[in-house]
Every structure is written in structure tokens, then in C-alpha cells.
Amino acid sequence: MGSSDLKTAPRMAMAKRGLLSIFIGFVAGFFCQEILRATASRGDLFASLRMARDLRSAKDPYANPVSEDYVSYPLPAAFVAFPFSFLPDPLSSGVFMGISSGLLAWLVLARGKPWQLALFASWPFTYSVFFAQWTPLVTCLWFAPLLVSLVVVKPQIALPLVLTERPYWRGILVCVLLTGLSLLMYPRWPSVWLGQLGGYKGASPFFALPLGPLMSLALLRWRKRSAWLLFLMALMP
Numbered sequence: 001m002g003s004s005d006l007k008t009a010p011r012m013a014m015a016k017r018g019l020l021s022i023f024i025g026f027v028a029g030f031f032c033q034e035i036l037r038a039t040a041s042r043g044d045l046f047a048s049l050r051m052a053r054d055l056r057s058a059k060d061p062y063a064n065p066v067s068e069d070y071v072s073y074p075l076p077a078a079f080v081a082f083p084f085s086f087l088p089d090p091l092s093s094g095v096f097m098g099i100s101s102g103l104l105a106w107l108v109l110a111r112g113k114p115w116q117l118a119l120f121a122s123w124p125f126t127y128s129v130f131f132a133q134w135t136p137l138v139t140c141l142w143f144a145p146l147l148v149s150l151v152v153v154k155p156q157i158a159l160p161l162v163l164t165e166r167p168y169w170r171g172i173l174v175c176v177l178l179t180g181l182s183l184l185m186y187p188r189w190p191s192v193w194l195g196q197l198g199g200y201k202g203a204s205p206f207f208a209l210p211l212g213p214l215m216s217l218a219l220l221r222w223r224k225r226s227a228w229l230l231f232l233m234a235l236m237p
Helices: 003-039 044-058 075-086 091-108 116-123 122-130 135-142 146-154 153-162 169-185 191-193 213-221 224-236
Strands: none
Touching: 003 091, 003 116, 003 122, 044 091, 075 091, 075 146, 075 169, 091 116, 091 122, 091 135, 116 122, 122 135, 135 146, 135 153, 146 153, 146 169, 153 224, 169 191, 213 224
16 A cells, blocks of 8 residues: 555545534434424424523523423523524524534544444434434533533533543633623523522432332443443433
């Protein structure tokens, strides 16, 4: 193999990685949009989109009553959803899901373990597509610690990922800046947000009897990051 071939091979691998990631993102985004349209559902992202649109209109993002279906999110979630808030629903959710899924695929392939793409055939991912959830984007945190700022967007999902990863100062800096900006815009949002969580119906899988406590057996492999991730996820509502 000549030197030119050695230079071309990484480029081809990068191109294949990019094309596959784009394909996965397009399929996920398309189905998310079509499912929401067919079911006349707004999906979970809608709560953050509504907050972002309120910010654009100089309205209080926590002023609207929180329904049983849409629990309030931390204010930084509105910042992340802001670029998508200019798109009509459900296209906004479809684009968000497409970008999140494409980024996740890109990061999975960067690890050199293509078999991990099987996660896109899992029920949790399918469920996320059905309801335009944050989970695919938050899962990127497993592969990219720089995204630690997602802990102030979706705490109950991102926190276990953050706690099982070494601190990454650039990610922490982004998290601090994002939180600081949100407090400058709305100093009282943490207390207002916590006050609106009364309708949250989350339940911790660990306390689901009789099998839930068995998840503690994961700690038999306590040296592995994945064992702690499973255990901490089980404790989250």
C-alpha cells in the first residue's frame, strides 16, 4: 500500500462515518416528525420549545400553567431548544431528533465499535423517537464529556452520566456559563421551576418491588463505569 493509499483510507473512513451518521439522523428525524403529525402529539420537546418561544416574546417562560403532560424544564433547556423554536411543530421536534441521533451515531462510530449502533434498534431509542425526547442527545454525554452542561437541561438523565465520568474542565466551564446566563436572565428560575414539579410522576426503578433492588447487583462489577451507570440510573426518577 502506497503513501497515497494510507492518506486516502482515513478520509474514506471519515466519509463513511459521516454518511452513516447523516442517514441515521435523517431516518430518526423523519419518523419522529411523521409520528408526531400522525398522532397529533407535540412530544416532550414541546415543553422546552414553548419556553424558548416565550423568551423570544419577552414573556415569563414559567407563567403558563404546567399541564400533567408537560412538566417544566430548567431554563437552560430553553436555550438549547431556542434554534428549533423558529420552526413549526412537529418539524422542530423532527430536526432536533435528527441532529441528536446523527451526533450520537457519529460519536459511537468514533469509538471504533460499530456493534454499538445496535442501540438505535432498541426500545428506549424507539420510544424517544415516538415522543421527541432528550435521551439521544443526553446519551452523547457518555461519549463526549464536553456536553456535561446537559446536566442542567435534563438532570435526572444526565446526572448519572456526569457522576461516572472524570470532570472535564471545558465542559464544566460551559455548564457554569450556561447556568450563569440563565440566572442573569431570570434570577428566580430555580425556585420557580422546583415549585412547579409537584405534578411530576417519576418513579425510581430501584424501588420497584420485588425486582428493582436487584439492580444493586451491578455493583459486583464496581470497577466498571457501566456498572455504576446502571445503578445510578436505577435510582433516578
